[in-house]
Amino acid sequence: MPHDHALHAPETASPRGPVDPADFAHIPGWGVDRDRADRPAVPMERMPPRLDVATRMPPQQPQTVEILHSTERPGITPVFGTTVPPSGVSGGLRRIAFKFSENDVRRWMLLLVADRVHMVEGLVADVGHGHVPNLYAEMGGRAELRHNPAGAARKAATLALVAGVAWWWWRGRSRD
Numbered sequence: 001m002p003h004d005h006a007l008h009a010p011e012t013a014s015p016r017g018p019v020d021p022a023d024f025a026h027i028p029g030w031g032v033d034r035d036r037a038d039r040p041a042v043p044m045e046r047m048p049p050r051l052d053v054a055t056r057m058p059p060q061q062p063q064t065v066e067i068l069h070s071t072e073r074p075g076i077t078p079v080f081g082t083t084v085p086p087s088g089v090s091g092g093l094r095r096i097a098f099k100f101s102e103n104d105v106r107r108w109m110l111l112l113v114a115d116r117v118h119m120v121e122g123l124v125a126d127v128g129h130g131h132v133p134n135l136y137a138e139m140g141g142r143a144e145l146r147h148n149p150a151g152a153a154r155k156a157a158t159l160a161l162v163a164g165v166a167w168w169w170w171r172g173r174s175r176d
Contacts, residue, residue: 068098090118 024030058078065085069076086094097110126133136142145152 068094070102071099072102088118088121090114090121093117 061079063076065082067076067080067082068086085091091114093110093114097107097114100107100110123133141152144155
């Protein structure tokens with residue numbers, strides 16, 4: 001089927017003439033590619049600078065817990081989070097990870113593993129305090145069922161298969 005160029009071409013083709021800026025002034029951002037001398041944002045640096053970083057630096061937050069920081073930076077930032085200091089096995093993994101450079105994949109893999117270990121430590125702590133976690137809700141089971149029913153069915157079938165094999169194996173061992 002031939003392409004109909006007449007639908008996309010203007011009815012009258014006229015050569016481009018000079019552009020009148022007033023015709024396009026209503027378009028936000030129009031003219032940013034103009035000559036630098038005509039652009040309102042040039043020069044981009046102001047003297048004195050708008051933000052005087054040296055005088056507006058926040059005071060150093062007191063360090064009451066262990067803070068892990070990058071090997072590329074000489075010290076800790078003026079403000080930092082203290083809600084979850086490193087502890088347990090996950091904290092040990094994080095301490096090891098922070099000995100590596102930021103561009104080292106071992107650092108990031110150890111931090112990912114530490115996150116997963118921390119999640120398991122949290123589940124064990126919940127059970128230790130007498131709270132049985134609702135894993136289905138915490139892992140987004142209802143959202144999975146609503147937005148990805150095929151994936152939810154696959155997960156349920158896999159879980160049933162694993163549970164069935166475990167039950168079969170356990171039953172067989174108890175007869176021996």
